[in-house]
Amino acid sequence: MMIKPLRKAVFPVGGLGTRFLPATKAMPKEMLPVVDRPLIQCAVDEALEAGIEQMIFVTGRGKSAIEDHFDIAYELEATMSGRGKSLSVLDGTRLKPGAISYVRQQEPMGLGHAVWSARHIVGDEPFAVLLADDFMVGKPGCLKQMVEAYNKVGGNMICAQEVPEDQTHMYGVITPGARDGSLTEVRGLVEKPAPGTAPSNLSVIGRYILQPEVMRVLETQEKGAGGEIQLTDAMAKMIGDQPFHGVTFDGRRYDCxxxxxxxxxxxxxxLGRADIGESVRAFAVDLLR
Known part of the structure; x- marks a missing residue:
C-alpha cells in the first residue's frame, strides 16, 4: 500500500463563537489567547511541527483578524525594530508566501460542509483537519503523533480520547476493533449518540487525517445531528473501504x-511559563486559601 505524504491541513474557522459572546462579537473565537498566543496560532504551530506545508483556512464573515494575524504588520515591526525590540515574539505568525490559503464557507452548515468547502485546494491529496477549539498539549504535539502513526498504517485517522460515559452524547463516538498500543481500529462511528446508546466511551477529538475520497462522500452527504452536515457521518461511510484508525493522544486536551x-x-x-508561572502560582494559592 502506497502512503501519500501529508502536506496540507484544513482549519475550519467560520464558526460564530456564540458561547463566548460578547467577547466574540467583533473578534473571532479562534483569536482568543491562551496567555498570549491565539488558539489558531497554537493549532498552526502544531501543524508546522508535524511537517504541514500548506494551511487552508475555511473562514466566514468577520474573520479578517485571522488573515491579519498571519500577515506582515509593517508599522508594528518597524516600530519594534526602531526601538531595538526583538521580533522573535512574532515567530510563527509569518509563514512562507503561498503557505496559507483562504476559502469562505458562506453558510454555517456544519463541520462536514466546512471541510468540503476546501475541496479544490485539497485536491487529490490526504489532508489533516485541526479544530482550534481543541487545545492539545503534549510532546510531541498531537498531529505529529498522528502523522507518525499514519506513516505506518495509512488510510484515515482520528484523534481518540476516553470521556466519561455521561458525556458521550456530546461527541462523535468510535465502535472500536483491535487495539495495538495507541492505535485502535475503527469499525464504526456515530455522531452524538443518545445517552446510554454509545458503542464505547472512546470519543473523536478535533484532529483528523483524511483521504481525499471523503470529499466525494461529503458532496452528497445529507444533514445529520443538529441539522448540519456532519464530518463524522461521511467518515463512517468510508469504513471498510480504507484503513481507519483512532490514535489515543499522549498528552492533555483542553476544550477551549x-x-x-x-x-x-x-x-x-x-503555571508552566518561566516568566509568569511563579507569580500566577502564588496568586492561585492565595486565592484558594
Missing part, C-alpha cells in the same frame, strides 16, 4: 470551546 475549559487552559499554561 467551553468557558471552564478555556480558563483551565490559560491557568495550566501560565
Amino acid at each position: 470551546g467551553d468557558k471552564a475549559g478555556y480558563i483551565q487552559a490559560n491557568l495550566a499554561i501560565a
Whole structure:
C-alpha cells in the first residue's frame, strides 16, 4: 500500500463563537489567547511541527483578524525594530508566501460542509483537519503523533480520547476493533449518540487525517445531528473501504470551546511559563486559601 505524504491541513474557522459572546462579537473565537498566543496560532504551530506545508483556512464573515494575524504588520515591526525590540515574539505568525490559503464557507452548515468547502485546494491529496477549539498539549504535539502513526498504517485517522460515559452524547463516538498500543481500529462511528446508546466511551477529538475520497462522500452527504452536515457521518461511510484508525493522544486536551475549559487552559499554561508561572502560582494559592 502506497502512503501519500501529508502536506496540507484544513482549519475550519467560520464558526460564530456564540458561547463566548460578547467577547466574540467583533473578534473571532479562534483569536482568543491562551496567555498570549491565539488558539489558531497554537493549532498552526502544531501543524508546522508535524511537517504541514500548506494551511487552508475555511473562514466566514468577520474573520479578517485571522488573515491579519498571519500577515506582515509593517508599522508594528518597524516600530519594534526602531526601538531595538526583538521580533522573535512574532515567530510563527509569518509563514512562507503561498503557505496559507483562504476559502469562505458562506453558510454555517456544519463541520462536514466546512471541510468540503476546501475541496479544490485539497485536491487529490490526504489532508489533516485541526479544530482550534481543541487545545492539545503534549510532546510531541498531537498531529505529529498522528502523522507518525499514519506513516505506518495509512488510510484515515482520528484523534481518540476516553470521556466519561455521561458525556458521550456530546461527541462523535468510535465502535472500536483491535487495539495495538495507541492505535485502535475503527469499525464504526456515530455522531452524538443518545445517552446510554454509545458503542464505547472512546470519543473523536478535533484532529483528523483524511483521504481525499471523503470529499466525494461529503458532496452528497445529507444533514445529520443538529441539522448540519456532519464530518463524522461521511467518515463512517468510508469504513471498510480504507484503513481507519483512532490514535489515543499522549498528552492533555483542553476544550477551549467551553468557558471552564478555556480558563483551565490559560491557568495550566501560565503555571508552566518561566516568566509568569511563579507569580500566577502564588496568586492561585492565595486565592484558594
